[in-house]
Amino acid sequence: MEKTFEFLGIHRSKEPKFVLPQAAKTVDNSLPIKDSEILFEVDALNIDSASFNNLKQLSNNQKEEIKKLILEIVKERGKMHNPYTNSGGVFKGKIKEIGKYFNEYHNNKYKVGSKVVSLTSLSFTPLHVEKIEDIDINSNTVFIKGYAILFLYSPFAVIDEFEFEEDVIMKVLDVCGAPAQVAKYSKISDYVVILGAGKSAILSAHEAYKRVKPTGKVFIISKYEEELEWFRKGQICDYTIQADATDPIEVYSKYIKVSDRLADLVVNCTNVENTETSAILLTKEGGICYFFSMATSFQKAALQAEGLAKNIELIIGNGYYPEHYRIAINCLKENNVIYDFFKHKK
DSSP: OHHHHHHHTGGGEEESSSSOGGGOSEEOOOSSOOTTEEEEEEEEEEEOHHHHHHHHHHTTTOHHHHHHHHHHHHHHHSSOOOTTTOOOEEEEEEEEEEOHHHHHHTTTOOOTTOEEEEOSOTTTSOEEEEEEEEEETTTTEEEEEEEEEEETTOOEEEOTTOOSOHHHHHHHHTTTHHHHHHHHHOOTTOEEEEEOOSHHHHHHHHHHHHHHTTTOEEEEEESOHHHHHHHHHHTOOSEEEEOOTTOHHHHHHHHHHHOSSOEEEEEEOOSSSSOHHHHHHTEEEEEEEEEOOTTOOHHHHHHHHHHTTOOOEEEEOOOOOTTHHHHHHHHHHHOHHHHHHHHHOO
C-alpha cells in the first residue's frame, strides 16, 4: 500500500495527509526525490488563464505584485495552486534526475537533459521557486529558477522532437486537453459553439471545423473583436459573434439571429466567472456542454441546467486525453494562422 501511495504522490501531501497532491492544501516539495519520482529543472511556468486573470486582478495588473503573490502561494503550499481559482498551469524545463523505479517502470525511455513540458497541473506538482526572473504579463508566462517533482503516473511531454519554439509549445500544451476532447465529441453535421476566443478556443475551433464539415457549422463568441479576427483569418469558423458570455440574454439573442438551431456541442473556453448560463442556453436538448474553463462553477452549471429543464450532458474539462499533446501540436502544423496566434498574440 505504501508503494502505491508513492506512485500516486500521496506521500507528498502534508495537509491533509493521505490525499492526492491536488487535493492537499500543502505538499512536501523537498529533496531528495524518491525512487518512484522524477526531478525537473524548471525555467518557466505557464499559469492557467483563470488563475492568472485572478492574480492580475488581485495585484491591479502590477508585475511585481504578481511575483509576490506567486512566491507566497508556492512558499505556503509547496506548489503553484491558486487558492482562489483552485487551478494551476504547466511548467517547462528539463529532466534533472530520474528515480530508479521510475526509469524501470517507463522502460528507460526518459533521459537526463531532455526538454519537457508538464501535462500535469501545477496544482498537483510539488514545486520550489528559487527566483522569479521575469513575468510576461500578457501571455501568463512566469520565468523562474527552480525545480519540480512528478510521480510515476504523472504525464509530461518530451518536446525535443518538435520543431516549434519552446515558448509556443508550452502555451499550446497548457490547453491541449481542450482540442482533444472537442475532436472526440465533434462529428459531421454538428453545430459547435465556442465561448471565448483564447488559446484553448482557437485549437478547439480548428478541431471542430475539421470534423463537422461539410454540413455542420462552428460559431465563436467573444466580446473582443480583435480575438474574433484570428478565427476569421484562420478560416476555422462559420460565424463570429461579438457578445459578453456573462450576459446570457445578449449571447442567446445574437446567436439565434445567425443560427437556425441550438448547438449539438458547446465548449466553454472563457476565463471569467458566471458564463455557465450562456453555455447551457445554447445547448440543444440531448446535446453536450463541455466546460474546459477553470472559472466554471460546476454546482452552478448543474443547477442552471436543472432550472432550465435542460436534459443535456455536462462535461467537466478533463485536461487529459491519450496523445492529446500531439493533437494540439498538429493544429500548429495544419494551420499557420494558429501558429502565428501563439507566436505573436499576447
